Each structure stands twice: as C-alpha cells, then as structure tokens.
Amino acid sequence: MNKSAKIQSQKNGANSQTLQTMRKVEPYIWLLPSIILMCCMIMIPIVNVFRASVTEITKVGVYKEFNGLANYASILKEQTFWNTLQNTLIWTVVVVGVSTVFGFILALVLNVEFKGRKFVRALIVFPWATALIIQSVVWKYIINADYGALNALLYNLGIIDKYVNWTATPGAFFAWECFIGIFVTIPFVTFCVLSGLQSIDTSLYEACDMDGANFFQKLFKVTLPLVMPSLTVSTVLNIIYVFNSFPIVWTISKGDPADQTHTLVTYLYDLSFSNGKFGEAAAVSVIGFVILAVCASIYMIMTLRAERED
Amino acid sequence: MKKIVSVLLILAMVLSLAACGGGETGGKVTLDVIISQYGNYTQAWWTEFEKDFEAANTDIDLNVEIVSWNDIYSVVTTRISNNEQPDILNISGFADYVASDLLMPAEEYVSEATKENFIDSFWESNEMDGTVWALPILASCRALFVNTELLEGAGIAAAPTTWDEVLTACEAIKTTYGDSIIPWGLDISTDEGQAAFSYYTWNFGGGFVDEEGNWALNSAENVEAVEFIKTLIDKGYCNSAPYTDTRYPLQDAFSAGTLAMMIGPMNMISADSTVQYEAVNIPGLGIGLGVCDQLMTFKDPKAEEADPARTEAITKFYDAFYECETYSGYMVYEGFLPATEDASENLSKNAEKYTVGGDSGATGSSEYFATFCATLPTCSFYPMQKAEWMDVRNGVIDVEQKVCQGLTTAQEALDALQAQVSG
Numbered sequence: 001m002n003k004s005a006k007i008q009s010q011k012n013g014a015n016s017q018t019l020q021t022m023r024k025v026e027p028y029i030w031l032l033p034s035i036i037l038m039c040c041m042i043m044i045p046i047v048n049v050f051r052a053s054v055t056e057i058t059k060v061g062v063y064k065e066f067n068g069l070a071n072y073a074s075i076l077k078e079q080t081f082w083n084t085l086q087n088t089l090i091w092t093v094v095v096v097g098v099s100t101v102f103g104f105i106l107a108l109v110l111n112v113e114f115k116g117r118k119f120v121r122a123l124i125v126f127p128w129a130t131a132l133i134i135q136s137v138v139w140k141y142i143i144n145a146d147y148g149a150l151n152a153l154l155y156n157l158g159i160i161d162k163y164v165n166w167t168a169t170p171g172a173f174f175a176w177e178c179f180i181g182i183f184v185t186i187p188f189v190t191f192c193v194l195s196g197l198q199s200i201d202t203s204l205y206e207a208c209d210m211d212g213a214n215f216f217q218k219l220f221k222v223t224l225p226l227v228m229p230s231l232t233v234s235t236v237l238n239i240i241y242v243f244n245s246f247p248i249v250w251t252i253s254k255g256d257p258a259d260q261t262h263t264l265v266t267y268l269y270d271l272s273f274s275n276g277k278f279g280e281a282a283a284v285s286v287i288g289f290v291i292l293a294v295c296a297s298i299y300m301i302m303t304l305r306a307e308r309e310d
Numbered sequence: 311m312k313k314i315v316s317v318l319l320i321l322a323m324v325l326s327l328a329a330c331g332g333g334e335t336g337g338k339v340t341l342d343v344i345i346s347q348y349g350n351y352t353q354a355w356w357t358e359f360e361k362d363f364e365a366a367n368t369d370i371d372l373n374v375e376i377v378s379w380n381d382i383y384s385v386v387t388t389r390i391s392n393n394e395q396p397d398i399l400n401i402s403g404f405a406d407y408v409a410s411d412l413l414m415p416a417e418e419y420v421s422e423a424t425k426e427n428f429i430d431s432f433w434e435s436n437e438m439d440g441t442v443w444a445l446p447i448l449a450s451c452r453a454l455f456v457n458t459e460l461l462e463g464a465g466i467a468a469a470p471t472t473w474d475e476v477l478t479a480c481e482a483i484k485t486t487y488g489d490s491i492i493p494w495g496l497d498i499s500t501d502e503g504q505a506a507f508s509y510y511t512w513n514f515g516g517g518f519v520d521e522e523g524n525w526a527l528n529s530a531e532n533v534e535a536v537e538f539i540k541t542l543i544d545k546g547y548c549n550s551a552p553y554t555d556t557r558y559p560l561q562d563a564f565s566a567g568t569l570a571m572m573i574g575p576m577n578m579i580s581a582d583s584t585v586q587y588e589a590v591n592i593p594g595l596g597i598g599l600g601v602c603d604q605l606m607t608f609k610d611p612k613a614e615e616a617d618p619a620r621t622e623a624i625t626k627f628y629d630a631f632y633e634c635e636t637y638s639g640y641m642v643y644e645g646f647l648p649a650t651e652d653a654s655e656n657l658s659k660n661a662e663k664y665t666v667g668g669d670s671g672a673t674g675s676s677e678y679f680a681t682f683c684a685t686l687p688t689c690s691f692y693p694m695q696k697a698e699w700m701d702v703r704n705g706v707i708d709v710e711q712k713v714c715q716g717l718t719t720a721q722e723a724l725d726a727l728q729a730q731v732s733g
Binding site: 254 | 406412
C-alpha cells in the first residue's frame with residue numbers, strides 16, 4: 001500500500017468513526033428539545049414544590065427562610081387533612097373501581113355487532129369529550145334543590161310530591177361528586193378495553209366454542225387475560241387522573257360544607273389561594289405525589305409480575 | 311437558508327423575552343395595573359381610560375389588566391412569588407401585603423389635592439399602624455331587599471325590622487307559596503360567608519371587634535347570631551344549599567321573583583327585572599355592611615429606592631383616575647358609590663350625565679346616589695386593616711358551616727376561633 005492510499009484509508013477510518021459517533025449521538029440531539037421542555041415544564045415545578053414545602057412563605061407568596069419539616073408537622077396535626085386523605089382514597093377507589101367495572105361491561109356490549117353500534121359508541125364519547133368544568137357546572141344545576149332540573153323533572157312526572165334537597169349533608173355532596181366522577185370516567189375505560197377486545201383473535205373464541213366453554217369461562221379464561229394490558233394502562237392512568245382531579249369537587253362543593261368534601265387537590269388549592277398557607281399547601285402536594293407514586297408503582301409491578309407468571 | 315431561519319427565530323425569541331420586562335422602556339415609564347372585574351363591561355371602560363391617559367401622558371406606557379374576582383388572589387400571589395408584582399393593584403384587603411413589606415405608603419405618591427378630596431372615613435379606613443397604605447377605589451353598601459308583592463301575598467304588610475319578624479315573614483311565605491318561593495336567601499359559602507357573619511352579628515349587637523378594636527368573636531351576641539342562622543336553615547326558610555350558593559344565583563332568583571328576601575348590595579337587581587321590591591335597613595340594629603375596595607401601589611421589586619420617575623407616573627395615574635368627571639363616570643358605569651367628596655356631590659346632582667356600563671344606554675340616577683351616599687356613614691366595614699383579618703374571615707365561615715351542619719355548637723366554635731386568633 002503506497003503512502004497516499006494509507007492516508008486515504010486512515011481518513012476513511014476516521015470518517016467512519018465520526019459517522020458512528022454521530023449516529024450514536026444523533027438520537028439524543030433530536031431528543032434534547034423534548035428533554036429541555038420536560039425539565040422546564042415538569043421537573044422545575046416539581047423541584048419548586050419540594051422547595052416550597054420546606055420554606056416559610058408569607059400569605060401573599062413571598063418566600064422567607066428554610067423551615068425544615070414545620071409545614072408537614074402543621075398539616076399532619078390538622079384533622080381536616082386526615083378527613084381529606086380519607087375522602088381522597090374513597091374518591092379514587094370508588095371512581096376508578098366502579099368506572100372500571102361498568103366501563104368493562106360496556107366495552108363487552110359494544111364489542112358485539114348490533115344495529116346502531118356506531119351511534120352508541122359516538123354517544124358514549126360525549127361525557128369524556130366535554131370539558132370537565134362544563135359537565136360539573138351542568139350537574140351542579142341539575143341537582144340544585146331549589147331550581148335544579150332533577151327536582152323539576154321528578155316533580156312534573158309525579159314521582160316526588162315536594163322538592164328534595166339532594167345535597168343536604170356533606171356525605172350527599174360527596175356521593176354526587178363520586179357519581180359525576182364515575183359518569184365522566186366510564187367512556188375512557190370503555191374505549192381502552194374496547195381497543196384490547198378488538199385485538200383478540202376470534203379463532204380463540206371459536207376454539208372455546210368447540211370445547212364447549214360457556215360465557216363466563218370464555219370471559220375469565222380468554223377475554224380478561226388478553227385485555228389485561230389495556231385494563232392495566234387504563235387503571236393506572238385513571239388512578240392518576242382521578243386522584244388529581246380538581247374540577248368536579250371544586251365546582252360542586254369547593255370542599256364545603258366545613259371542609260368535609262375536599263380531596264387532596266382541592267384542599268391544597270384552598271390552603272394556598274383561600275388561606276394563604278402556601279408552605280402547607282406544598283407539603284400536601286408532596287404527600288399526594290408520594291402516595292400516588294407508591295400506589296401506581298405497586299399496581300404496575302403487581303400487574304406486570306402477574307402477566308409474566310401467566 | 312436553515313441558518314438564516316435559525317438566527318431569525320433566535321432573534322425573535324430574544325426580542326419577545328426582552329419585551330416581557332417592565333420598568334422604563336424607550337424613555338417611557340411603564341405602569342402595570344391590575345384591576346378587579348366588577349362587571350361585564352369593566353374592560354371596555356379601562357381600555358378607554360388607558361387610551362386617554364396615554365394620549366395625555368406620552369411619557370407613560372400604561373398596561374391595564376382586568377382580572378376576575380375568582381382569580382385575582384391567585385394571579386397576584388403567583389406574580390408576587392415570581393417577583394413580578396404589578397405597580398398598582400385593585401383588590402380587597404391590604405394588610406397581608408403590608409406585613410410582607412410590599413407596599414408604598416400612600417402619602418409617598420398621592421398628590422395633596424387628591425388626598426384632600428377623599429371622604430375622611432374612607433381615607434382613614436386604610437390606615438394601619440399610623441400609615442395609610444391604600445386608596446379607596448369605590449364603596450357599596452348592603453341592605454335588606456324584600457319582594458313587596460310576595461310579602462303582601464303572604465299577608466305581611468311591611469318589611470321585617472326585627473329578627474323575630476323575619477322568622478314570622480318566612481313562615482308566612484313558606485305556608486303561602488310552598489316550594490315555589492324561597493323565603494330567605496342565605497350565602498355562607500367560602501365566597502362571602504364573612505358577609506353573612508357581619509349582617510347577623512352586627513345587627514344582634516356583636517361583631518368582629520370590641521370597642522377597643524380587639525377581636526371579640528365569641529361574644530354572647532355573636533353566639534346568638536350564629537344560632538339564628540342555624541334556625542333559618544333548620545326551619546327550611548332559606549335556599550337549600552347555603553354552603554355552596556354564592557349571592558349571585560340568589561340575586562338572580564330575587565330578580566326573577568322566586569326569592570322573597572335577601573341581604574345584598576345596592577346594585578343587585580338585574581336591569582330587566584320586573585319584581586316589585588324595596589331596599590330597607592337590615593333587621594335588628596339596622597347596620598348595613600359597607601364594602602370598600604382599594605387601590606394600592608407596590609414597591610418596585612427591582613429597585614432598592616423608589617424611582618422618582620415611576621412615583622411621578624403613579625401620581626399622575628391617580629390624579630387622572632380620581633378626577634371628578636372621570637371618577638364619577640366610572641362609578642355610574644359600574645354602579646358603585648364614590649369615595650371622594652367632589653364625586654359624591656356631583657353624582658347626587660348630575661348622575662344622569664353619565665352612562666351605565668353595557669348597551670342599555672341607561673344613565674345614572676341622582677336620587678339613587680343621594681340616598682345611598684347618605685346611607686354610607688351608617689354602615690360598618692370589615693376590620694381589614696388588622697393583620698389577622700384573612701384568618702378571621704376564613705374562620706367565621708368555618709364556624710357558620712360547622713354550626714349549621716350540627717358538628718359543634720356556636721359557643722364552642724367561636725371560643726375556639728377566638729383562642730386561635732388571640733393566641
């Protein structure tokens with residue numbers, strides 16, 4: 001090999017090395033804007049909330065000095081916090097649980113061929129497609145005892161002979177909030193499950209039929225295991241959405257009467273913007289974040305493990 | 311080509327970021343003003359004011375932002391947290407801003423003529439520790455509104471003047487009209503539950519503070535007043551959801567003729583209402599609630615010492631706003647009472663010269679202003695100048711809700727609140 005060919009070969013080697021390095025780096029360069037955006041929009045607020053939770057903040061939002069765990073201690077000794085935590089757990093379990101069951105059943109129904117199926121599918125999307133705040137306001141007017149549509153309807157139909165106060169107690173308020181939460185969450189579960197159902201090979205059901213399996217055997221041995229990934233995704237997302245849901249509770253009751261219908265999110269909003277307790281509100285936010293992270297992780301791990309074992 | 315586009319984009323970004331800054335730009339002083347939204351047409355009035363003010367003061371760039379009452383506290387707090395407070399703010403309550411050392415004393419920026427023009431009681435109502443920290447922007451007073459037609463139909467000849475008469479009237483209305491008419495409007499929601507506390511406690515002889523100005527929340531009169539509120543609910547005399555109903559749906563119900571009595575502001579009746587009503591003193595001692603919102607000036611967060619050019623611009627802003635014609639026009643436009651001497655006098659005689667906000671073309675009524683301006687001195691105001699006011703405000707709402715839900719007694723709840731505030 002003469003000298004110039006050797007140099008050319010070295011050059012080619014260097015070029016190919018640069019190309020290889022570039023190829024390795026290139027995806028990260030493309031990802032960089034998203035990473036920067038995520039840092040700005042997600043990480044910085046999270047870090048700020050953690051910082052606020054260990055800082056003394058005045059009622060108008062001026063940051064003072066580091067105060068350790070004083071905000072956490074102040075919150076944990078409040079009875080309202082513990083009531084709110086209990087409400088949040090009930091709210092999440094009831095809304096996610098009931099909407100998952102009903103959403104699953106509805107998906108099974110919608111997976112069967114029948115006349116008008118497309119129309120029904122479109123109809124079911126409505127509660128999900130409409131803004132939560134609008135739905136909440138509408139429901140607030142429907143259930144109002146004095147001028148609400150529900151009383152007027154029942155009265156005119158002769159079902160009730162005098163107007164009923166549907167929100168007489170905090171429990172009644174909270175039950176309505178759960179009902180509205182379920183109503184708006186069902187479509188999401190339905191469509192997640194429906195997408196899973198449609199990916200199941202029909203030959204599996206044919207094989208079951210040949211083996212003489214009944215409806216429930218097919219449901220528990222074929223359908224459920226195969227839609228489990230879709231169900232897992234919808235449940236985890238629902239836990240996060242419902243746990244952090246603000247519009248329904250805030251619009252219907254603002255956490256009242258006497259702070260008895262708060263969930264953690266409305267409670268921390270009320271603490272910060274109505275009571276000027278920003279440090280305590282940040283502490284509640286951190287507690288909620290930790291609870292949610294732990295619950296979602298446990299659920300994911302358990303489900304993935306179960307799937308692997310299967 | 312790509313490089314040129316990139317450079318242009320970066321330049322655009324830098325320029326837009328630079329434009330976000332306040333202070334002095336291009337030799338002009340920039341004033342950021344946040345105004346509370348009093349009605350559907352607030353924005354239109356301030357847009358006009360901004361245009362006229364900038365035409366008359368070419369060295370000042372005025373930016374007026376209208377924010378709804380629902381959002382204003384969160385908007386302002388968020389801006390303060392980011393060190394981006396406005397120069398001038400219109401809100402209700404100033405003690406917390408003073409406590410955080412954010413405000414300029416009013417004497418530093420108000421011209422002598424403007425200061426002299428304020429009605430004394432309003433000017434003094436913004437005093438805290440011997441310093442006036444804010445300026446009264448407007449006032450309103452609350453009275454008892456009764457639907458005379460409904461009362462007469464129920465056999466009640468005159469509006470109630472005592473709390474016992476209120477109960478009698480409510481019972482008569484309930485018996486006569488059943489579910490179709492709500493006898494008494496009550497709002498003990500977090501929105502304005504402190505107003506309800508004021509109406510009842512003041513007129514039972516109690517209130518927030520004693521004669522020395524110390525908190526006196528657990529007085530016997532206050533206990534009696536809170537128990538009365540509970541009676542109204544327990545007997546089914548008021549709207550079904552007083553914990554969440556704000557006064558706005560109640561005002562609508564009164565204007566529509568489905569609510570017989572409620573305590574509310576003087577401008578609460580909607581323009582298209584046909585109900586026969588009268589506004590009378592609140593039963594009991596006849597003490598009305600006076601509401602006075604403020605304009606306050608923030609220190610410049612970016613400067614150690616007050617910039618004379620900024621202070622001068624602020625002075626010009628207030629002089630322009632409180633100028634008799636402009637200020638009188640704004641009061642009629644929004645339907646509130648003025649806090650200055652010359653505007654009070656002017657509107658008591660010439661309110662018809664000014665137009666009410668909206669497309670109706672309606673004008674002000676001199677009789678209305680003369681009546682309500684005369685009522686203002688008999689009104690009591692919230693003790694907003696006390697540093698604990700926000701805690702007390704939220705505390706009394708909590709007391710009302712807990713007592714009315716039967717979770718505790720009025721005495722226990724008020725004792726606990728008094729201990730918390732005093733401790």
